[in-house]
Amino acid sequence: MQGTNKLKWAELQDQVNRQKIDIYALTETHLRDDEQPLLPGLVWQGKNRSKGQKRGGGIGFITPKRITVNGDCQDKEHMWIKIKIDTRDLYICVIYMATGLEEQKWNDSIYACLKKDIEETYKGQPILLMGDFNCHIVELDGHEKDAAGFRKLIKQCNLQIANLHPACEGTYTWSRRANKSAIDYILYNQEVVRQDINITALYIDEDKTNSCGSDHNRMKLCLRRHQPHRVNRPETTKAHWRVKEQERLDEFSNKLESTLTEPLTYEEFAEKCLSVAQETIGKTSEKKRTRNTPWFDGELKTEIRIRKELSRRHRHTPNESTEKEVIWKEYLAQKRKVKEMAAKKIDQKFQKEEENLHKDRNHYSQKFWAYIRTLEPKDTLQEDPLILLTENSIPLHTKEEIEQHITKHFKNMQTNPVDPSPQISSRKKDKTSTPEEEKLTGPISKLELKRRINDLKNQKATGLDDIPNEFLKAFKTEAKEMLRGCLNDILASRKIPRTWKESRVKLIHKGKGKETSDIGAYRPITILSNILKLFNTILNRRLQNHCEKTLILSESQNGFRPNRRTSDHIFTLTQAIEMKNRDKSQLYLAYLDLQQAYDSVPHSRLWEKLEKINIEEDFIKLLKALYAECTAVYELGKYKSRQVQQNIGLKQGCPLSPTLFNIYINSLLEQVNREGPGLRLSTVTTERQEIYTKISCLAFADDIVLLAESPADLQHLLDICSRVAHEDCLTFNTDKTQWMGINIDDKDITFTIQGNTIKKTATYRF
Template sequence: MRMVKKLGGWKQKLWKGDKLELLLFGIPRDMTRIEFKNCCDREGLHCLARGQVGREHEHFRVKLTKGDSQECLGVDIEKLSNYVRKFGWRVCIANMIETEKVRRQEARAAEAKKGPSRAVEQASQKKSEKKRKANDGVRKISNREKRKLRVGSWNVCGFARSERKRLEIVDQVEQSDLDVVGIQETWELKDGDVVSKLGKYRWVGKARKGLDPKKRGEGGVGFLVKEHLFDVVEVVVKTEFEESLWLKIPGERGEKDLFLGNVYVPPSSKKVASKAQENFGQIGEDVQRFSRKGEVVMVGDFNSRVGKASSRGQAIGQHGEDKVNDNGVRMLEFLGSNELMVLNGRRECDKPEFTRQRAVCNEYSILDYILVDRGSTQIPELHVSAIDIGSTDHFLIWANIDRSRKIKSKKQRKVFRWKVERLGDDGTRDEFQKGLAGSVESFRKLLRSVEDGQVDVQAAGDRVIEGWESIVNATAERVVGTKVVRCGVSVKWWDDELKEEIGERREVFKQYLSEASEESWEKYRAKRKQVKGLVKKKKKCIWDEVVQKANGGLEGNVKQMWEGISGMVKKTAQGGDTGVATLRGVNGGLVSSGKGKREVLAGHYKRLGVPSENEAFDQAFKKEVDAWAQKEEETSKADVGNVELEKEFTEDEVEACVNKLKCHKAAGADGIVNEFMKFGGKGMIQLMVLLYNWVWKNEYTPSRWREGVVVNLFKKGDKTDPGNYRGITLLNTVGKVFCKLLNDRIVGVLEKEHSISEGQAGFRKKRGCVDHVFTVGRIIQGRKRAGKPTYCFFLDVKKAYDTVWRNGLWKQLSKYGIKGKMWRVLKKMTECTKSAVMLDGELSKFFDIEQGVPQGCTLSPTLFQVFINDLLEVVEAVRKGVKVGDTETSVSGMLFADDFVGMSDTPEGLQLQIDAAKKFTDKWRLSANVQKSAVMVCNENKEEPVEHRWKWGIEEIAVVDQYTYLGVEIAKDCSWNAHMSKVAKRGKARAGKLHPILANRHLDTRIKLTVLKSVIVPPLEYAGEVWEGNK
């Protein structure tokens, strides 16, 4: 290699002016820039450690200046190349690469400045004319565009404090067209894990820990995220620094993921100096963690004044303020150690762009920042918007981050609903009934043509279902009609008059900022007070309308009355959103987007719908039952079955089921609501009888009747766990009536034959939860009076309905006399079912359910009763129950749906009962939730406490002092103190929530009594027959 003059070890001819750029390949993907620099420093490559380092996809780009290169101490390019190979790296010069790129850019710029040639211009004009003619009269609007990510930050001093402020903030953010805005000082009292919709944005927040719920909130951070973006982001709640929240925005087309952090650093003081140092240390740990996974951008109120830089290329700008505070010193250290820089103060202007101002007090400061990677090739420009929302002295700041995304604009969802209220009019109802009656004969002709021409039952059934639905829907469309319901939350008092008043207040605010006088401040205060008064006045008008609506419904329109009461409850309730929270996926990560949560829930229910294997399950019995079920499919056709079950349906049967239907319920996929069946008259009943008898005769189950939409209700526990939500399956209404007909026949036969054990009380006529709890309570208290202890075992079956073994269910049905056609129809109605999860008004993909019975189907409780009935038999066979009074009657266990309680008079006897129950669940492939199951020793001898430990297989069962059984607290000392305390607490909470209604002078007293008797009293009186006051 020819020796030439070197400057710090690099050949002079390789330099481009004062700069030299290198590309290093083969560096591990998870190595951060800071780790790279530390490695270079440790290995003596000081020039690389001093250079400006940035990651570009799979390699690092290092920019050196002549001063940096002096640290190389004579190492030339060949020696450096050989040296870095021991790390598995490769190095090359990048100056020429960039020179070529710059040359192309300069050529394009020169061509643009010169203008296109005449030939090119003519070709372009012809192309534009051709395109215009092709699209003449057609206006195409693309719903996808690509643009940079617009990120903002705003300390609003009380986002959760008032609805008016939230609406103003969202309105201003929307006008600024920001994609993501970090909000500080939200003053929330609890985490906003449940994502709420605010205009075109979604809100998710994180409250400061340890706040007193009775006082005003403090601190807290959150994000406003545009809906189109929220479908892809993930919320990262768990961080080292508590008062921070992070979003993960996936990269597109090979780009790294973007981690956007939002922090609020409290002001520093001498008392909390060490805490302030700890805060920045924890934020640094979060930055290091996320920088290993992608690119980091931070926004927030750091309460730090960092001063200004003396030259370009530093972590702070040259055009900031002069002052530096204690937090500012720590923030400068934080920026240096984490290779970050602030966007503030980089634009040359007459005076610093302050982010917080109190003009009347002459207080100006820069406390709010946007931070980006110091190795960024392009530095975004920061914008400061002096927007007034009536309470904060901080300004909105934002910047265009160099991260382009495809944006899919969402259209407002329209929902068409039937005008069922018209069926309340006698004339409309008569016309509807006549229309259906006139279609009965045409439906009969359809059935005859199908039977004559179709051989395939499935194809014939599809024609029958479509014909029946078209008759009902066509008649309803002609007589009843539809209306459009626009989805979304609207606030009536947020009208044009109020917006105009707020606009005037903002103009006064601008005048105050420019003049900074006491007079302009007082003028602004007066205007602000005027706006608050107008908001209060408008809210009162809305409240009066709600009260008037409730009073108006007192004379007969009960639905209107309850709508008014419901409106008042919503306006007075301060509770959080009741929707589905941020969920934890299979990999343990938190998912907050609507699409992501639908996928998590769908995956959860899909896994529940797949039969699981357990080592304890009886495999030999499974093989036996599976073989029987396969054989029974054919042999059952020769089985006549019970005559009561096999006969065709009558009009009386159908009419009895229809009369039990409730109004104002959601329609199925066919759009047919309960009101059509209830008010359809004789014609509707005849149409339903014809349809059901054809389905029954041909043993055909429509696919629509087997498709369910799952909605989720939170039970208790961790909101991020999908298992803590109860999935309710919404089914086709016409199919539900058919299932109700089947259920009534089955129940009639089972009760007539006394097939169901007397110990089962769930979903049986003239039996209920209170009867069950009454029996358990009286047995325990009676034995206490006799000085005898009672050993109780409460079994919690895990996902009982969802995990029913279907072949086992068919075996049990056959055992209890459900055979022949009824057996085959039930099998077809339950098998081949599909479900989809409904969330935020959208459906997930449908997935197959291979086990279980759907919660929401009228058949499911009865089928589960039959399936689990033998549990009581196997426990009673142990003969270790408790005797009732002085009689020889003994009770070993009781069952209400999947809630089982076993009782014995000895510890050993209870263990035998537990072993018998364990053997039953293993045989019939049910799983116990041992963590939620418990043993309780009632009336225990305090001098000789029981030391026995009970086990479910190899797992130990917890021994508790009280247990909630069917909503009633049962205590080991047989008192009702715990239950009464719980009931009283619940009653106080409801009374407090409804106090504004009960104390409203304008609301009719009769409505207040209705609310009192219907909402507050029932929970207080629940199971009042069981418990009694202390004597």
């Protein structure tokens, strides 16, 4: 805490409420005697120093009123509280150790008191000790200082240091200017482990986003009680909103419109939408079952029922009865009728599908292939139990083992890479003011929101807020205005809702040729809040327009840009190959594939690149806020990881990600075009002047093709790519990166990228 600035207490109150923090432990509150902090709606329990004592000091806990806490103040500068995790008691102690040789006896007495508390008062109970120990240990700081009492307490009471736990993100708990170290710790005993209280995460706020201006970095500990003997119940299918029934949607939009009589925050507005939807639309509660095909309607079901009844009557009629023959003839006639009716309805169904495909010519190809996919047999890969392999190729069979493996794999991927050559921002201050309506962070207009809502597609997965696109498209005037106001508030304040920070990531198998037992064979697709995706679509359209207007992106890049297609590059490639075949001259092509392209982008490097191309500072701050403290749970079929902090990478499934990646990779394309050789094309103008054009590379997002007329030229291009990719913390996948030669006789040619040899190929799918 460090200080009596009243604004810090307001910031702490905001963090507790907004981030759903259950307990906030504080040291160095600087409170004196019976002084109480102003924390409306929260509970404060603390121990203050008396006036006249040494400045500083003071400890305590902040908790919401919903949390039941029993406090126990001690004589020294430490205090205990008791909380419950499910049905288990957990004892938490906050501690402040003073600095200086004259305070050593004081600290020793606190350590002695702590030892007595642990061994006598709280013997056999799960405990956490947290606070400012003002000591350095070799594991974190590389040296030991003032740590004798700290080490002795750990050894005598068999404690563990949570800062060294695999779930810990961050190292340094104190920083001032260029100096940084670890002096704050969280300790726990073996009873925490024995009673299945799991440390799921420990975030050290090294960026000081939530540290209230202190030179100490906030430590956020997440605990969860694991139930190892939980009774296995059959998994039920997720209930879905009845959004296909237009009458229910109309009732929802009308009732929501009538209830919006006063301004609401985003969270209140989202809650209002859900409560109205629950009353008017409701959810399906039935278990998932095989859906009947559209042609199998009520009329056909009635005729089938008649056929079955005739069959039943025929079976139960005595053989000697004359009626049996009559019933049999009726049955055969009814059977033919059912067959003809089914054939007719199937034919009508296909005709209707064809008409629907032809109606929307702009999306004909997309709708055609979507329809073809519906005819394919369902892929049951995600439904079946999987066996994932560990690093030692040992099969994992239990649910717990597999989920731990998923968590570990994606947690390792979130380790920030070391930036080999930090960029120095070359932002030039633009003295000309940008009109408000042209700013990337300008208010969202009515027309802008209307157009983006109209572009939304139905039947899309929902994020944690559980609001589908169908709700947004059903909004009437007041609801749209309320939503626009909420989004503009977020745009201006950069306070991101909690439901936007947490996401599910579905792991989708990449397809044939990939081992299902290898977790690396699954592509992560982030399922975000639909309102967040709407918000990011607006930002992306603005960023795209800005990039096109200011000519930021290389002409070699055709991926995810307006009015550009993959077929443009395919045409260029085929024309180049035909030209070289006609001239019987050589052409060398290298097809590059970046390994985990989106997942490898370091956030800090991306912000630097945005600054370098003079993207508005407020827009960069907004992006930082959108990416700060995000977490994800990875889902593979029925298996789920624990929450994983998202430190690097772009979110696959976010509308902003393709444009941000184009900006990130743009320096590689620019340097290849500027420094490298390439394919030289000549054209003759009407004035009979010969003009030469050089094509060094073609790109569609992260799929890049290099073009050269000699082996030396191609290797030069590959060397440029190796250098720039290394600087940008990107790695090429040598299994997919290949080269191709046109009119090549020399079979001994080899090419390398990032020190790895590239395979030769005769065909490539671009």
